[in-house]
Amino acid sequence: MSTARIAIAFHSGHGHTARQAAAVARGARSAEGAEVHQLDVTDQGPDFWDILDGADAIVFGAPTYMGSASAEFQRFAEQSATAWSTQAWQDKFAAGFTNSAGVSGDKLNTLQNFAILAAQHGMHWISVGLPPGWLYSREGSVEDLNRLGGFLGAMAQSPSDAPADAAPSEADLRTAEHLGRRVAETVLRSRRPAVLVTG
Numbered sequence: 001m002s003t004a005r006i007a008i009a010f011h012s013g014h015g016h017t018a019r020q021a022a023a024v025a026r027g028a029r030s031a032e033g034a035e036v037h038q039l040d041v042t043d044q045g046p047d048f049w050d051i052l053d054g055a056d057a058i059v060f061g062a063p064t065y066m067g068s069a070s071a072e073f074q075r076f077a078e079q080s081a082t083a084w085s086t087q088a089w090q091d092k093f094a095a096g097f098t099n100s101a102g103v104s105g106d107k108l109n110t111l112q113n114f115a116i117l118a119a120q121h122g123m124h125w126i127s128v129g130l131p132p133g134w135l136y137s138r139e140g141s142v143e144d145l146n147r148l149g150g151f152l153g154a155m156a157q158s159p160s161d162a163p164a165d166a167a168p169s170e171a172d173l174r175t176a177e178h179l180g181r182r183v184a185e186t187v188l189r190s191r192r193p194a195v196l197v198t199g
């Protein structure tokens with residue numbers, strides 16, 4: 001059976017985005033054949049870069065701070081210039097997630113940071129693949145998958161005064177799980193031999 005090696009490279013200042021990262025990992029693990037590594041970019045063990053270089057997909061995650069990916073994540077992005085110099089991540093899959101206090105909070109900019117980082121490395125970006133929920137329709141509910149309506153990556157919202165064990169919401173965590181599973185399934189599908197149909 002083929003294996004999908006998924007690395008989740010994330011930062012979380014106060015634990016909220018770490019919960020989103022754990023949800024991405026749960027979703028990825030739910031795909032048969034997935035091997036998942038959660039890597040805190042501020043706690044780089046000896047095999048940190050080897051795991052990233054050996055992954056089939058890297059999912060980037062960070063809180064949105066001042067309208068952009070957190071400085072700690074950005075530091076990791078700059079460190080990845082070493083991998084860039086040998087094109088070590090070329091043709092891997094990539095995806096991203098972010099969490100912030102505002103419903104918008106300029107989260108889209110953070111996801112764009114991630115997509116550009118992936119493009120600089122020559123990676124293939126995987127979108128959320130879900131329709132927008134909640135206020136997109138009068139029938140919507142705050143419990144909807146993709147309630148924040150992101151297409152580029154998984155979005156989550158945590159009230160600025162809520163502890164990390166109370167936020168992000170279950171709906172946002174399920175959205176993150178969906179993204180993790182979609183990434184693993186995309187890697188596994190890419191391994192299947194093409195079927196040649198002849199007339």
Ligand SMILES: Cc1cc2nc3c(=O)[nH]c(=O)nc-3n(C[C@H](O)[C@H](O)[C@H](O)COP(=O)(O)O)c2cc1C
Pocket residue numbers: 011012013014015016017018063064065066067068099100101102103104105106158159160164
């Ligand atoms: C320095 C700083 C800047 C922030 N900037 C934003 C922002 O631009 N937009 C927003 O919606 N929330 C912003 N927030 C709120 C955080 O995104 C929010 O508290 C998030 O849940 C933090 O995630 P973490 O616990 O993983 O660090 C900011 C928080 C901090 C500490």
